[in-house]
Amino acid sequence: MKDVLVIGSGISGMSCAVRCAELGLNVTLVSPFPSERAQSVMAAGGINAVLEDNGEGDTVLCHVEDTLRGGGYLSSEEEVKGLCERSGEILRFLERIGTVFSVDENGKTAKRAFGGQSHKRTYYCGASTGKQIVSSLIMEVRHFEAAGKITRRLWSCFHSGLILDGVCYGALIYDETTRKLETIYADAVVMATGGQNTLFGKTTGSTQCDGYAQGQLFRQGVELKNLEFIQYHPTTLVTGQKNMLISEAARGEGGRLFYMENGKRVYFMEDKYGEKGNLMTRDVVSREMFLVNKDIWLDVSFLGERLIRRRIPEVMELCRKYRGIDISKEPIPVTPSVHFFMGGFAVSLDHETNIRNLFAVGECASKYHGANRLGGNSLLAAIYGGMKAAEEIAGRAGDDKHPDFSGYAARQTQVLEEKGKTESRFPVAYIRDLLAETMQKDLGIVRNEESLDNGITDVDYYLENADRIQYDNSVMTYFNYSLTGILTLARAVLTCAKNRRESRGAHYRSDYPEMKEEYASSTIISYDDGVYRTRPEGNVGTSINTERCI
Amino acid sequence: MKVKILRQVTPVSEPYWEGFNYDGPPDISVAGLLDHLNYNDDIVNDEGVNTTRIGWECSCLQGVCGSCAMVINGIPALACETFVRDLKGNEITIRPLRKFPVIHDLITDRSSIHENLKKTNIFIREWQQSEDKDHEHQYLAAKCLKCGLCLEVCPNYVNGQTFYGAVFANDCYLVSSRNRNKISEIRKVYGEHFGGGCSKSLSCVDVCPMKIPTLASMSKLNRR
Ligand SMILES: Cc1cc2nc3c(=O)[nH]c(=O)nc-3n(C[C@H](O)[C@H](O)[C@H](O)COP(=O)(O)OP(=O)(O)OC[C@H]3O[C@@H](n4cnc5c(N)ncnc54)[C@H](O)[C@@H]3O)c2cc1C
Numbered sequence: 001m002k003d004v005l006v007i008g009s010g011i012s013g014m015s016c017a018v019r020c021a022e023l024g025l026n027v028t029l030v031s032p033f034p035s036e037r038a039q040s041v042m043a044a045g046g047i048n049a050v051l052e053d054n055g056e057g058d059t060v061l062c063h064v065e066d067t068l069r070g071g072g073y074l075s076s077e078e079e080v081k082g083l084c085e086r087s088g089e090i091l092r093f094l095e096r097i098g099t100v101f102s103v104d105e106n107g108k109t110a111k112r113a114f115g116g117q118s119h120k121r122t123y124y125c126g127a128s129t130g131k132q133i134v135s136s137l138i139m140e141v142r143h144f145e146a147a148g149k150i151t152r153r154l155w156s157c158f159h160s161g162l163i164l165d166g167v168c169y170g171a172l173i174y175d176e177t178t179r180k181l182e183t184i185y186a187d188a189v190v191m192a193t194g195g196q197n198t199l200f201g202k203t204t205g206s207t208q209c210d211g212y213a214q215g216q217l218f219r220q221g222v223e224l225k226n227l228e229f230i231q232y233h234p235t236t237l238v239t240g241q242k243n244m245l246i247s248e249a250a251r252g253e254g255g256r257l258f259y260m261e262n263g264k265r266v267y268f269m270e271d272k273y274g275e276k277g278n279l280m281t282r283d284v285v286s287r288e289m290f291l292v293n294k295d296i297w298l299d300v301s302f303l304g305e306r307l308i309r310r311r312i313p314e315v316m317e318l319c320r321k322y323r324g325i326d327i328s329k330e331p332i333p334v335t336p337s338v339h340f341f342m343g344g345f346a347v348s349l350d351h352e353t354n355i356r357n358l359f360a361v362g363e364c365a366s367k368y369h370g371a372n373r374l375g376g377n378s379l380l381a382a383i384y385g386g387m388k389a390a391e392e393i394a395g396r397a398g399d400d401k402h403p404d405f406s407g408y409a410a411r412q413t414q415v416l417e418e419k420g421k422t423e424s425r426f427p428v429a430y431i432r433d434l435l436a437e438t439m440q441k442d443l444g445i446v447r448n449e450e451s452l453d454n455g456i457t458d459v460d461y462y463l464e465n466a467d468r469i470q471y472d473n474s475v476m477t478y479f480n481y482s483l484t485g486i487l488t489l490a491r492a493v494l495t496c497a498k499n500r501r502e503s504r505g506a507h508y509r510s511d512y513p514e515m516k517e518e519y520a521s522s523t524i525i526s527y528d529d530g531v532y533r534t535r536p537e538g539n540v541g542t543s544i545n546t547e548r549c550i
Numbered sequence: 551m552k553v554k555i556l557r558q559v560t561p562v563s564e565p566y567w568e569g570f571n572y573d574g575p576p577d578i579s580v581a582g583l584l585d586h587l588n589y590n591d592d593i594v595n596d597e598g599v600n601t602t603r604i605g606w607e608c609s610c611l612q613g614v615c616g617s618c619a620m621v622i623n624g625i626p627a628l629a630c631e632t633f634v635r636d637l638k639g640n641e642i643t644i645r646p647l648r649k650f651p652v653i654h655d656l657i658t659d660r661s662s663i664h665e666n667l668k669k670t671n672i673f674i675r676e677w678q679q680s681e682d683k684d685h686e687h688q689y690l691a692a693k694c695l696k697c698g699l700c701l702e703v704c705p706n707y708v709n710g711q712t713f714y715g716a717v718f719a720n721d722c723y724l725v726s727s728r729n730r731n732k733i734s735e736i737r738k739v740y741g742e743h744f745g746g747g748c749s750k751s752l753s754c755v756d757v758c759p760m761k762i763p764t765l766a767s768m769s770k771l772n773r774r
Contacts, residue, residue, distance in 0.1 A: 131693055146673075177653065
């Protein structure tokens with residue numbers, strides 16, 4: 001193969017582009033905005049890896065076991081092993097291209113402990129691991145740009161895939177500067193468009209992650225997987241526009257969660273789970289907070305200003321800047337928030353979707369995290385997936401011929417023009433807000449059949465009306481045409497959640513609170529002209545090495 | 551409170567000022583204010599006339615992506631980190647960065663930043679620790695958002711010309727400190743595109759949202 005189209009330029013898209021270029025392929029790297037604006041820059045805590053000289057007795061198998069267990073054994077050992085076996089190589093690659101990792105007193109790359117790990121294995125760059133990795137990857141991509149192997153295209157948004165008879169031949173891209181659709185043919189297309197934040201409005205992540213690409217390609221026959229598994233982060237600070245992540249470090253340093261009753265503090269996590277209650281996993285803490293159903297605070301003030309400044313300066317700064325709260329004197333009001341999507345494109349070991357030559361990597365793909373993700377594993381998976389897809393593509397024979405999609409492109413241009421003339425009282429933004437409200441309400445931390453049915457009814461109604469909604473010419477055209485794809489994805493997520501009648505990992509059903517053997521497999525969902533079908537994937541993961549790793 | 555915004559429909563159309571009324575609380579960022587003005591189904595300006603949504607760019611909304619750089623009351627800043635409560639007077643003026651071509655309203659095309667770095671081969675490739683062991687300085691330099699605020703205030707930077715500004719100097723420092731084999735190559739392009747042209751007004755240091763010590767980058771690169 002020769003020409004690869006990578007859509008999305010966060011950490012996964014750039015990793016894929018770099019590996020493709022190293023292997024001699026020509027890459028077009030498409031995104032509306034530069035990589036500095038991608039959600040990847042927000043990752044704070046770190047990236048997991050097992051290095052040979054880790055000094056902790058850690059092994060690849062322990063990392064595999066921790067990942068499988070954290071994910072409720074929905075991923076297979078084979079796929080997770082692939083990821084973990086190359087973590088050391090990935091860390092060395094990041095070091096080689098100049099990532100400024102934090103170092104310990106001996107000058108060795110430093111690591112910290114993260115939730116759900118049997119050994120300390122999270123390498124980090126201060127409180128901005130994602131940003132530091134993005135900066136070094138941008139430089140590496142730039143090298144290949146200068147060498148003519150990677151071409152960046154900005155102001156460009158994915159519109160749809162060029163798919164015929166189960167094979168992908170490229171994509172239609174909307175250029176916001178020329179305001180035109182453009183056909184880009186390629187031997188392989190790699191989707192790297194990130195998570196699905198827009199479905200929920202306010203989340204911890206970026207406004208650029210909207211799930212449109214997943215929704216649109218799903219409509220075109222691409223299968224999605226495990227959409228019901230959405231990770232909530234228990235401690236976020238709510239501002240007018242978003243939910244800002246309060247690092248787990250705040251609880252790690254001794255932070256205590258409480259609510260007020262009759263003028264007294266109730267430390268509900270400690271009451272229920274004992275001394276270490278505040279350190280329970282993200283899903284358990286989030287669920288307890290939801291069930292308490294009261295305003296909740298996180299107190300770190302007893303640490304004193306000096307310790308706070310030394311240990312969690314970024315938390316102090318965030319609270320001061322955005323809410324005027326001095327955390328050395330007062331508690332932080334915290335709320336659980338949607339944070340990470342375990343679900344996305346269903347892909348093979350080589351990150352290919354069910355459509356030939358269409359790949360997916362990073363958070364838009366569902367592969368390693370099963371029913372829940374361990375912190376530090378998604379940056380690793382974003383890089384690994386990018387590399388893996390590139391290597392598979394480079395090893396394949398290309399075909400110079402492709403079907404002619406000019407008729408399809410012309411029809412889509414016409415559709416956009418006609419939609420530009422639609423008349424309705426409501427702009428697209430209105431429906432997006434309604435969708436977020438529905439999803440927050442009906443697909444929250446705790447779900448049940450009734451709320452999910454209500455959600456499905458609402459989203460079906462929005463979908464029925466989506467074609468009549470007024471296109472707003474003062475916003476990006478993409479913002480308008482992406483509505484139907486986003487709504488379709490939301491409908492698919494609700495369907496997956498409804499059909500999993502058990503509780504597992506991040507998916508909790510109050511009407512089915514137990515984990516059930518019959519659901520011990522991933523959910524695959526497909527779409528056929530308005531019909532949403534789910535089926536189990538079939539591969540059931542098992543514990544591989546419990547003894548040594550707990 | 552009056553909010554005056556310099557608007558422009560397309561890259562080639564004429565810019566114009568449009569006023570809006572804001573009567574919400576002052577405890578809101580300028581990004582929040584723009585969202586507030588855009589939120590209603592019908593957007594109305596301060597003359598009661600229906601108008602279009604105000605275009606602006608955002609992503610992280612918490613000061614780490616650089617999308618929402620604009621000029622607020624004459625000062626280049628990130629909209630998500632600038633709070634109405636801290637602004638003086640009863641009127642807020644907002645305009646796009648003027649050193650870059652406007653795409654639409656407050657959205658500008660800052661791709662020249664990347665293009666300049668590409669033309670001059672600013673990349674590390676192989677980490678080869680140099681004598682500079684100032685880890686904190688390298689960490690801060692790598693936090694650069696490429697937001698363009700330092701170029702907006704720079705008296706010497708003109709888009710499309712050969713002086714590339716503080717954003718370039720800091721990346722030059724980062725590459726030379728992380729790869730000792732590139733030091734002489736980097737010093738050369740640094741001299742051509744920064745060293746000779748900087749008049750040391752240092753306003754770039756004040757506006758940098760990441761507080762990158764540009765002066766330290768310069769002094770290390772100037773050392774022979
Ligand atoms: C606050 C926060 C903290 C986190 N901390 C950690 C951590 O410590 N460790 C960890 O492992 N993970 C962490 N994560 C998760 C991790 O950051 C993400 O999973 C990862 O960065 C995703 O990378 P990506 O390349 O898949 O997507 P992104 O970085 O989201 O990039 C997506 C790209 O696709 C583009 N795009 C989107 N839609 C389109 C379209 N329609 N057309 C064209 N382009 C499009 C975007 O512009 C962007 O360039 C954190 C996440 C958040 C929100």
